[in-house]
Amino acid sequence: MRRNRPATALALAALLLGPLAACDTAVTPTPTAPTATGPLKTIAPVIIEGGAADIGIKWNWNLKPPLAAAEAVGWGETFYEVEWCALRDRPAAQRLAPVERILGMSQAMGYRLMLKIRVGNCQGGAEQLDPAEGTRKRPSTFPDDPAAYQQFVSNLVTRYRDRGVKIWAIENEVDASNFWSGTPDEYVELVALASQAIKAADPEASILDAGISSTGYGIELAGELLDAGQDQQALDLYTAWFARRHGGGSARFPAVESIGALKTLMADGRAQRVRAMVAANWRAVNAGGVTAYQLHFYENPDLLATLLTYVRSHLTVEIPIQGWEIGQAWPGPGYTTAAHGAETARLIGMLLRERVSPVVYLPLAFTPGGATKVEIFRGLVTPEGVDLPAGQVFDRYAAALRGSRELHGVTFAGGSGVVILGASESLAVVWPDSGTTLAVAGPGAISAGAPETTVPAGTATADPVLVPLAQTDLDAVLSALTTLVTSPVTRSG
Numbered sequence: 001m002r003r004n005r006p007a008t009a010l011a012l013a014a015l016l017l018g019p020l021a022a023c024d025t026a027v028t029p030t031p032t033a034p035t036a037t038g039p040l041k042t043i044a045p046v047i048i049e050g051g052a053a054d055i056g057i058k059w060n061w062n063l064k065p066p067l068a069a070a071e072a073v074g075w076g077e078t079f080y081e082v083e084w085c086a087l088r089d090r091p092a093a094q095r096l097a098p099v100e101r102i103l104g105m106s107q108a109m110g111y112r113l114m115l116k117i118r119v120g121n122c123q124g125g126a127e128q129l130d131p132a133e134g135t136r137k138r139p140s141t142f143p144d145d146p147a148a149y150q151q152f153v154s155n156l157v158t159r160y161r162d163r164g165v166k167i168w169a170i171e172n173e174v175d176a177s178n179f180w181s182g183t184p185d186e187y188v189e190l191v192a193l194a195s196q197a198i199k200a201a202d203p204e205a206s207i208l209d210a211g212i213s214s215t216g217y218g219i220e221l222a223g224e225l226l227d228a229g230q231d232q233q234a235l236d237l238y239t240a241w242f243a244r245r246h247g248g249g250s251a252r253f254p255a256v257e258s259i260g261a262l263k264t265l266m267a268d269g270r271a272q273r274v275r276a277m278v279a280a281n282w283r284a285v286n287a288g289g290v291t292a293y294q295l296h297f298y299e300n301p302d303l304l305a306t307l308l309t310y311v312r313s314h315l316t317v318e319i320p321i322q323g324w325e326i327g328q329a330w331p332g333p334g335y336t337t338a339a340h341g342a343e344t345a346r347l348i349g350m351l352l353r354e355r356v357s358p359v360v361y362l363p364l365a366f367t368p369g370g371a372t373k374v375e376i377f378r379g380l381v382t383p384e385g386v387d388l389p390a391g392q393v394f395d396r397y398a399a400a401l402r403g404s405r406e407l408h409g410v411t412f413a414g415g416s417g418v419v420i421l422g423a424s425e426s427l428a429v430v431w432p433d434s435g436t437t438l439a440v441a442g443p444g445a446i447s448a449g450a451p452e453t454t455v456p457a458g459t460a461t462a463d464p465v466l467v468p469l470a471q472t473d474l475d476a477v478l479s480a481l482t483t484l485v486t487s488p489v490t491r492s493g
């Protein structure tokens with residue numbers, strides 16, 4: 001069955017992508033911050049687990065039934081937050097007990113733990129909602145004792161560097177007031193303090209910034225278009241970016257219906273704060289303190305190419321991109337599990353072909369009764385642990401990537417995809433361009449919207465298809481795909 005994508009997203013894709021849509025490349029909005037010069041570079045990731053790319057899942061440890069799904073995958077990355085202020089006054093013997101527990105359980109399930117280090121608020125204060133996890137946390141401030149904070153970071157890295165923890169992030173989504181209440185300059189200084197301590201304790205560690213929130217990118221991209229005098233494009237982008245959240249009545253920023261209303265919104269203190277923190281994050285990243293860029297994205301995959309081009313155009317240092325929070329924010333009646341499965345196949349595939357690694361999906365499952373009363377961020381499985389189409393798609397990607405030898409983007413007339421070559425078998429995932437269908441000429445293609453079924457030969461589908469292949473040579477795989485889609489399939493990039 002064909003499921004149409006929202007008209008706003010299609011219009012935006014046509015506006016920004018134009019003839020380049022087939023290869024998932026976007027035209028860059030005119031930036032207002034310092035940007036890279038020359039061709040945009042795709043930097044190869046640092047692979048931790050030994051395959052062609054890494055993948056992972058973030059889950060709620062207190063929600064037990066879904067854990068079996070993560071255990072069945074049995075490898076990849078997950079992450080946990082360590083809050084300095086919450087731990088520093090605990091007795092030394094108990095201070096890191098939560099980290100020890102999570103590290104042990106993660107490794108027992110086959111996962112490598114990545115750690116986010118947050119300051120928290122040592123003066124106390126009210127907790128605020130983290131909607132992605134459905135939990136409440138205190139926004140971070142600049143540490144009241146910078147030397148003690150640096151020593152804490154150094155001790156933490158020294159303790160865990162030989163126990164598999166090699167990837168560290170400094171804070172989380174500082175553009176959101178529920179995570180950071182300090183100033184932009186304080187955040188830049190904090191990244192420098194923390195990165196110095198991490199590098200000194202483990203020169204081989206990967207160090208990441210806080211990661212801008214997915215909604216923060218929507219504000220910044222629309223703001224850059226307004227700055228460049230592209231008012232209608234800004235309105236179109238903003239509308240498309242927040243369409244699903246507005247459709248479900250769960251959005252950080254309101255719907256607007258005119259350019260004037262958008263400009264009023266952008267002049268508001270909240271939007272101005274987002275843009276100031278985005279600019280601060282670029283200062284921190286491009287100052288050289290981090291060794292990888294942290295990406296968060298939960299919107300319509302039609303918008304991903306535009307975001308990746310924006311990110312690469314603003315990087316003045318050659319570092320890879322890691323996807324720590326990747327998923328689907330899709331509240332409201334427009335959501336279906338089949339459409340979610342289809343878009344998960346495309347979302348993960350687009351990130352992999354753009355050399356984003358790891359790709360960590362969040363959440364594994366929605367937590368009923370948590371701080372978020374309605375399901376905004378869609379899980380791979382139900383709270384009861386039942387596999388959804390998105391989970392089945394994720395499982396196939398994870399199985400193919402484990403021990404994989406090579407990963408290649410591919411293109412063909414009217415579509416694109418990714419090929420994962422293994423030692424004894426391979427997986428291809430291909431999808432049609434936005435607003436078109438994919439003609440499947442032969443057997444063996446699995447529908448991403450219904451991964452338990454194959455697509456009959458002679459069927460035209462708007463969804464991605466997953467194609468398990470016995471061939472492990474790239475040329476043989478391309479030949480098999482060419483037969484399947486009745487169009488020459490070639491390696492891209």
